[in-house]
Amino acid sequence: MTEQVESLIRKDYSAGFHTNIESDTLKPGLDEDVVRFISAKKEEPEWMLEWRLKAFRAWQEMVEPTWAHVHYPTIDFQSLSYYSAPKSMADKPKSLAEVDPELLDMYAKLGIPLHEQEALAGVAVDAVIDSVSVVTTYRAKLEEAGVIFCPISEAIKRFPELVRKYLGTVVPQKDNFYAALNSAVFSDGSFVYIPKGTRCPMELSTYFRINEINTGQFERTLIVADEGSYVSYLEGCTAPMRDENQLHAAVVELVALDDAQIKYSTVQNWYPGDKEGKGGIYNFVTKRGICHRNARISWTQVETGSAITWKYPSCILKGDNSVGEFYSVALTNNFQQADTGTKMIHIGKNTRSTIVAKGISAGRSQSAYRGLVRINAGAEGARNYTQCDSLLIGDRCGAHTFPYIESKNSSAQIEHEATTSKVSDDQLFLCQQRGLNAEKAVSMIVNGFCREVFKELPMEFAVEAGKLLEVSLEGSVG
Amino acid sequence: MLEIHNLNARVEGADILRNLSLSIKPGEVHAIMGPNGAGKSTLGNVLSGRPGYEVTSGEVLFNGKNLLELEIEERAREGLFLAFQYPVEIPGVTNMEFLKASVDARRKHLGMPDLSSFDFMKLARETSKKVSLDPAFLKRGVNEGFSGGEKKRNEIMQMMLLEPNLCILDETDSGLDIDALQVVAAGVNAMRDGKRSFIVVTHYQRLLDYIVPDYVHVLAAGRIVKTGGKDLALELEAKGYAWLEDEGA
Numbered sequence: 001m002t003e004q005v006e007s008l009i010r011k012d013y014s015a016g017f018h019t020n021i022e023s024d025t026l027k028p029g030l031d032e033d034v035v036r037f038i039s040a041k042k043e044e045p046e047w048m049l050e051w052r053l054k055a056f057r058a059w060q061e062m063v064e065p066t067w068a069h070v071h072y073p074t075i076d077f078q079s080l081s082y083y084s085a086p087k088s089m090a091d092k093p094k095s096l097a098e099v100d101p102e103l104l105d106m107y108a109k110l111g112i113p114l115h116e117q118e119a120l121a122g123v124a125v126d127a128v129i130d131s132v133s134v135v136t137t138y139r140a141k142l143e144e145a146g147v148i149f150c151p152i153s154e155a156i157k158r159f160p161e162l163v164r165k166y167l168g169t170v171v172p173q174k175d176n177f178y179a180a181l182n183s184a185v186f187s188d189g190s191f192v193y194i195p196k197g198t199r200c201p202m203e204l205s206t207y208f209r210i211n212e213i214n215t216g217q218f219e220r221t222l223i224v225a226d227e228g229s230y231v232s233y234l235e236g237c238t239a240p241m242r243d244e245n246q247l248h249a250a251v252v253e254l255v256a257l258d259d260a261q262i263k264y265s266t267v268q269n270w271y272p273g274d275k276e277g278k279g280g281i282y283n284f285v286t287k288r289g290i291c292h293r294n295a296r297i298s299w300t301q302v303e304t305g306s307a308i309t310w311k312y313p314s315c316i317l318k319g320d321n322s323v324g325e326f327y328s329v330a331l332t333n334n335f336q337q338a339d340t341g342t343k344m345i346h347i348g349k350n351t352r353s354t355i356v357a358k359g360i361s362a363g364r365s366q367s368a369y370r371g372l373v374r375i376n377a378g379a380e381g382a383r384n385y386t387q388c389d390s391l392l393i394g395d396r397c398g399a400h401t402f403p404y405i406e407s408k409n410s411s412a413q414i415e416h417e418a419t420t421s422k423v424s425d426d427q428l429f430l431c432q433q434r435g436l437n438a439e440k441a442v443s444m445i446v447n448g449f450c451r452e453v454f455k456e457l458p459m460e461f462a463v464e465a466g467k468l469l470e471v472s473l474e475g476s477v478g
Numbered sequence: 479m480l481e482i483h484n485l486n487a488r489v490e491g492a493d494i495l496r497n498l499s500l501s502i503k504p505g506e507v508h509a510i511m512g513p514n515g516a517g518k519s520t521l522g523n524v525l526s527g528r529p530g531y532e533v534t535s536g537e538v539l540f541n542g543k544n545l546l547e548l549e550i551e552e553r554a555r556e557g558l559f560l561a562f563q564y565p566v567e568i569p570g571v572t573n574m575e576f577l578k579a580s581v582d583a584r585r586k587h588l589g590m591p592d593l594s595s596f597d598f599m600k601l602a603r604e605t606s607k608k609v610s611l612d613p614a615f616l617k618r619g620v621n622e623g624f625s626g627g628e629k630k631r632n633e634i635m636q637m638m639l640l641e642p643n644l645c646i647l648d649e650t651d652s653g654l655d656i657d658a659l660q661v662v663a664a665g666v667n668a669m670r671d672g673k674r675s676f677i678v679v680t681h682y683q684r685l686l687d688y689i690v691p692d693y694v695h696v697l698a699a700g701r702i703v704k705t706g707g708k709d710l711a712l713e714l715e716a717k718g719y720a721w722l723e724d725e726g727a
Contacts, residue, residue: 425529426566430620432550433526433560434576434636435583444579448570448619 026083032056035184038083042153042187045160055173055183062177068339069368069400070308072245072282080247082185082218145201147231148193152220155191162193166224170253170288170316178249178284178310182218186251189219194229194260203458205234221252225260225295232263234461245273245307247282254289254297258319261296262289265457266313267465269472270305277335277364280307287311293319293348300456302465303330303340304472312370314343317351317379324353327453329465331446331472332365332397341371341402346379346412355386358450361397362473368400373414375407382409388418391449393442393473443470479504479675480525480644485536487524494520496700498536502644505672509686509711510679512697513719518679519563521697522646526560527553541643554580555587557643561633561650568620573632576620577602577639584640602639608668609635610661627658634665645669646677651685663688683715696722 026037035056039049064075142149148159155163173183190206206221225231248270256262264287273280283306289297299313315324326342344353359367373384390399401418423445431441447454447466454462480502487495494517502508512518524531525538527550538545545553568576582592593601603613609631621629630650637645647666651659666676666689678689686694686708694710695702696719703722704710714722 424566427568429528429550430562430566430568431576433528433554433562434580434640435551435554435587436579437549437551440579444571444576445568448568448572451570 026081028081029078030080030082030185034082038185038187041083042156044153044156047160047164048156051168051173052184055180056185058174059177059180059184062174062180064177068310068370069366069402070310070337070339072308072337075245075247075282077181083187141201142204146195146198147200148191149204150191152189152191152222153187155222159191159193162224163191163222166253166255167222168253170255170290171251171286176286179251179286182220182249182251182286186218186220189221189250190223191221192223192231192233194225194231196226197228198226199229200231203232203234205236217246217248217250219250221250222255223253223262223264224255225257225262227257228259229257230261232265232458234265234267234458236267236269236461236464245280245282246271247284248306249284250286252285252287252313254287256289256291256295256297256322258293259295260292261298263298264289264300264313265461266299266301266303267457267461267468268301268303268305268309269468271307272305272332272334272336272472273307275334277307280336281305282308283311284308285311287313288316288343289314289324290316290318291322291324291348291351294321295319296323296325298323298325298327298456299342300325300327300453301329301340302450302453302457302468303328303338304468306338307336309336309338309340311340312342314345315353316345316347317353317382318347319351320348321350322348323351325456326353326355326357326371327456328357329360329450329453329469330358330367330369331360331469332362332367333472334363334365336363336365338366339368339370341369343372344374344384346373346375346382346384349379350381351379352382353384355384355388356452357386357388358453359388359390359399360393360446360449360469361390361399362393364396366398366400368402370402370404372404372406374405375409375412375414377408379409380411382412384412384414386414386416388416389449390418390420391446392420392422393446439470439473443473446473479506479541481537481539483537485524485538486534487520487536488532488534489520489530493534494700495524498697498701500695500702502675502677504643504675505670506693507670507676507678507689507691509689509691509694509708510677510697511681511683511694511711511714514681516697517700518697519648520700522560522648522677522679525553525646526550526558551583554640555584557584557641559637559640559642559645561630561637561645561647563649563652565621565624565629565633567622567624569622571620572617573620574599574602574616577616577636580636581639602635605635605638608638609665611635626653627655630654630658630662631665634662638665638669642674644675644677646679648679649681650678651680651682659685660688683711686711698722 035052039052171179174180192204194200223233254262254264270281270283291297297315303309313326317324324344330338330340332338341357342355355371357369359369361367369388375382388401392399399420403416405414407414423442427445428438428441432438446469454465457465482498482500485495485498510518524533533546578598602616606613606616611631621632650662691708694706694708696704
């Protein structure tokens with residue numbers, strides 16, 4: 001079994017190519033001037049610069065967290081460049097037809113041809129390459145519905161009162177080390193606003209991609225769903241193959257006002273590093289949403305990439321009867337490390353949360369689930385259900401579970417279930433005896449293990465996620 | 479169809495099969511009986527290529543091909559089917575998905591096009607009814623939460639869908655009540671077409687009342703010690719195995 005597993009784990013990263021686009025990159029280093037430079041480059045108003053500087057000053061006083069179950073060499077934050085934009089952005093494309101064909105070609109290699117998406121999938125894509133939004137499709141159609149979906153840099157200029165009202169209200173500048181860094185230097189990201197009582201007419205989707213060597217990418221996403229509205233948002237992430245480690249520290253804030261619903265799905269396939277553990281993305285992400293009365297936020301994530309994943313999409317269930325959900329599949333292979341999970345903070349009465357976390361470890365990878373369920377004193381009738389399942393492939397990987405439960409209200413009901421299993425020789429043999437090769441068999445078994453989570457993804461992305469698992473596992477049995 | 483010459487195999491360092499030879503022609507049903515630990519299940523596992531079963535010497539020809547050189551899945555695609563004594567569960571993978579992938583792999587090997595999902599679903603539903611399995615089972619995880627009898631019927635359904643050349647039933651009757659046994663036997667009998675061959679490994683004569691074999695072999699201490707017609711099974715039922723073991727030793 002181990003030998004079989006070994007040979008299947010060997011696999012090249014299929015999104016590992018580098019596109020030759022001239023870039024406008026800032027020299028490495030971080031000080032107030034860099035923050036001012038970024039803000040000026042974005043032609044931001046004064047309040048935004050002040051907001052960034054406040055974050056930067058806070059960040060200087062902070063230290064990197066070390067509690068996660070991940071190991072990596074110290075990051076020299078002065079050796080990174082904090083701004084990079086493709087040169088062809090200087091004359092900003094207004095539509096797909098004006099976009100640098102090389103960029104479009106790169107998307108095609110990633111399997112997300114924008115033209116096709118526009119035509120077939122009915123998905124509006126806000127594509128981000130190295131910090132700057134390149135093109136936003138479908139915006140006109142969305143604007144008809146009153147939906148705002150644009151790069152956050154644009155939103156800061158066009159809708160300053162909205163941005164100012166909500167930015168940093170869910171993830172404050174000083175929230176944590178990486179969030180503070182992001183607040184100081186974020187270059188772009190998405191902004192979404194769904195007006196009262198509006199059901200967003202299509203899935204909104206953003207593909208992020210880190211392209212430039214030695215650049216950190218710091219997107220900032222803010223989604224506000226006004227009272228009684230609904231939106232489903234998907235982000236996909238891929239980065240080219242490099243020997244150096246690259247830093248990615250994003251912040252996502254979700255605000256679901258009374259009776260609103262936000263479904264946020266992530267398919268993350270950042271470069272995981274090679275078979276020896278060289279290179280790969282360090283993914284330190286802060287994602288959090290706040291639910292007002294009767295609101296619902298649902299996080300679904302499929303994490304297959306990154307050398308290190310540090311990520312806890314969370315829900316603050318502030319309003320009575322609000323609902324938080326977290327569905328996660330985290331797959332690690334080779335030398336990848338993932339420490340991921342969620343926080344469900346129950347504040348309102350009768351708040352409910354569901355956590356379903358599936359961890360799959362192969363190779364010499366380490367995967368940890370870390371989750372907090374907190375029931376505050378006023379959260380009468382709160383309920384939580386947590387299910388953590390780990391699947392091990394081979395005998396040199398690890399799975400860890402760190403659940404934290406704090407309940408200050410005796411009427412709360414909290415359930416936690418956890419299982420650990422292995423892809424067994426018998427399962428593999430059954431599949432092979434029925435004519436399937438070992439790779440297909442493992443991918444089928446793993447997909448079956450993830451079914452509960454995949455069914456939460458929008459249909460077309462569920463298929464993509466299944467394929468991604470298959471690709472990520474290639475070489476893990478043979 | 480199948481030619482086994484002087485097959486020797488070991489499991490975890492112990493010699494289990496010793497100079498076993500057996501010849502099976504198309505359309506024949508061979509029953510393998512014998513006491514516990516005789517190597518009955520080992521034969522099916524060795525033929526299907528299960529990891530951990532080491533062939534130390536001997537030759538096996540399957541449809542003229544050197545079976546022992548083929549990968550597990552290649553043997554399966556060539557038409558060798560093993561119905562498991564203890565079918566494992568694969569949670570979350572639906573029976574339908576699993577069966578479609580299996581049938582597609584077999585058809586591809588035979589140079590046939592994939593069945594459309596629609597055609598396959600129709601075929602699978604019809605087949606499930608033949609083994610008295612509610613078609614709802616097709617949507618459930620492979621063997622997930624199935625009773626012992628349901629698992630065995632699921633195996634027979636897979637066998638019917640894959641249309642193998644050689645079916646090895648490894649103690650398929652164990653743990654079955656008489657109704658389930660009849661369903662399984664009817665499934666097997668329906669597949670007897672004069673070309674397809676069967677190796678029926680069993681402990682009890684009972685199954686052979688329903689699946690009437692052409693030959694009955696007694697396996698003891700890793701080799702065939704006696705071969706006869708279907709009446710041999712009745713004799714064994716009456717006399718046990720001890721007299722043969724003495725004979726073979």
